[in-house]
Amino acid sequence: MRIITHTCPDCGTVVSANELEANRVMKCPGLDCESVLRFADLPADDREHFLEHRERYRL
Amino acid sequence: MKGLILAGGTGSRLRPITHTGPKQLIPVANKPVLEYAVEDLREAGITDVGVVLGHKGREAIQAFLGDGSEFGVDVTYIVQGNPLGLAHAAGCAREFVGDDDFVMYLGDNLLNRGIGRLVEDFESGDYGASIALQGVDDPGAFGIAEVDEAGEVRRLVEKPDDPPSDLALIGIYVFSPAVFDAIEELEPSWRGELEITDAIQSLLDDGLAVRSHVVESWWKDTGKPGDVLEANRLVLSDIDPASEGTVEDGAETRGRIDTRDGAVVESGAVVRGPVSLGRDVTVKEGAYIGPYTSIGPNSTVADTHVENSVIIGDAEIDASERIVDSLVGSGATIASADDVLPDGQRLVVGANSDLKL
Numbered sequence: 001m002r003i004i005t006h007t008c009p010d011c012g013t014v015v016s017a018n019e020l021e022a023n024r025v026m027k028c029p030g031l032d033c034e035s036v037l038r039f040a041d042l043p044a045d046d047r048e049h050f051l052e053h054r055e056r057y058r059l
Numbered sequence: 060m061k062g063l064i065l066a067g068g069t070g071s072r073l074r075p076i077t078h079t080g081p082k083q084l085i086p087v088a089n090k091p092v093l094e095y096a097v098e099d100l101r102e103a104g105i106t107d108v109g110v111v112l113g114h115k116g117r118e119a120i121q122a123f124l125g126d127g128s129e130f131g132v133d134v135t136y137i138v139q140g141n142p143l144g145l146a147h148a149a150g151c152a153r154e155f156v157g158d159d160d161f162v163m164y165l166g167d168n169l170l171n172r173g174i175g176r177l178v179e180d181f182e183s184g185d186y187g188a189s190i191a192l193q194g195v196d197d198p199g200a201f202g203i204a205e206v207d208e209a210g211e212v213r214r215l216v217e218k219p220d221d222p223p224s225d226l227a228l229i230g231i232y233v234f235s236p237a238v239f240d241a242i243e244e245l246e247p248s249w250r251g252e253l254e255i256t257d258a259i260q261s262l263l264d265d266g267l268a269v270r271s272h273v274v275e276s277w278w279k280d281t282g283k284p285g286d287v288l289e290a291n292r293l294v295l296s297d298i299d300p301a302s303e304g305t306v307e308d309g310a311e312t313r314g315r316i317d318t319r320d321g322a323v324v325e326s327g328a329v330v331r332g333p334v335s336l337g338r339d340v341t342v343k344e345g346a347y348i349g350p351y352t353s354i355g356p357n358s359t360v361a362d363t364h365v366e367n368s369v370i371i372g373d374a375e376i377d378a379s380e381r382i383v384d385s386l387v388g389s390g391a392t393i394a395s396a397d398d399v400l401p402d403g404q405r406l407v408v409g410a411n412s413d414l415k416l
């Protein structure tokens with residue numbers, strides 16, 4: 001199973017695609033980081049894959 | 060080598076304690092379980108540590124660990140979100156780990172002797188992984204490894220009807236980055252999770268060698284209240300006690316008593332170690348604290364007998380009763396009903412509590 005993550009460019013905190021997708025737009029969960037992370041920041045290919053197999057990324 | 064601590068999970072078997080915080084922060088001998096994992100990694104020379112967070116208790120864990128500097132490590136947080144299995148948690152760390160090897164440590168596990176030997180064993184050869192194992196009485200309830208005379212793993216079986224050995228996988232592993240490709244190839248199991256045992260089996264199927272390391276001294280998974288008490292007992296049996304607190308003249312003490320700053324054993328109190336008394340704990344006259352008890356910060360115990368228990372902290376305990384084998388959440392008040400009519404127990408008890416009166 002493909003595991004898709006996004007790394008905050010400012011603080012290095014890693015966020016999984018399921019978390020990004022659930023929020024669409026979120027404040028970076030890194031400590032004292034003000035960056036905004038978006039599901040749309042993921043490469044198009046990753047987003048497509050995630051949305052096609054969305055049920056596998058839920059529990 | 061990097062470290063990866065898994066600190067997700069719902070802690071459902073530790074309710075109500077985990078209604079207010081993650082299980083990884085439950086204190087054992089006045090130190091959160093998670094801190095033992097961080098220390099084990101640091102002592103093995105691993106200072107680059109990823110911490111995988113689920114939905115539950117994320118902020119509390121970040122508030123506790125911070126950037127790791129207080130604990131001598133450098134922490135990177137990895138938000139797994141949905142609990143899609145241990146292999147998914149590991150897979151989320153791919154970018155963090157890069158081309159390094161890494162130790163994966165379940166954040167609610169405690170090991171007596173650290174991970175130095177496990178890491179040495181892994182580094183002694185060309186291995187895809189090394190897994191920590193321990194003999195168990197009921198191998199049908201665990202993931203079990205079949206191991207040859209040289210300590211190489213032949214195969215893994217999950218909860219076998221006919222176990223090939225009694226060696227169960229415990230929650231500590233060393234992986235080469237080859238595991239990430241194995242994880243990508245996995246399909247979710249019947250329970251919808253990516254299983255770490257499947258990832259290790261896949262390494263074996265691909266012809267990589269997997270080393271085993273049998274842990275001879277104790278190991279504990281603190282998933283249930285009884286396990287927390289047992290872990291507390293094991294850690295206290297071996298504790299090198301601090302003596303920051305005060306034992307007044309006229310207090311009766313015996314055995315190892317670990318006291319933190321501001322802790323007071325007042326005259327007329329009895330404390331029999333091994334016991335740990337956290338910051339600003341007061342044991343008042345008439346109280347008895349028996350062996351294998353840890354009392355968390357800012358708690359007061361008066362008139363009560365407490366033994367083989369973990370009091371998490373900020374508790375007021377003043378009842379002419381014996382409290383044994385108990386796990387008491389933070390901010391709890393236990394008082395006497397002796398002078399209150401009508402006769403009977405009076406309880407304000409959180410959801411999923413477990414009381415024996």
Ligand SMILES: [Zn+2]
Pocket residue numbers: 008009010011012013028029030033034035
């Ligand atoms: Zn950030």
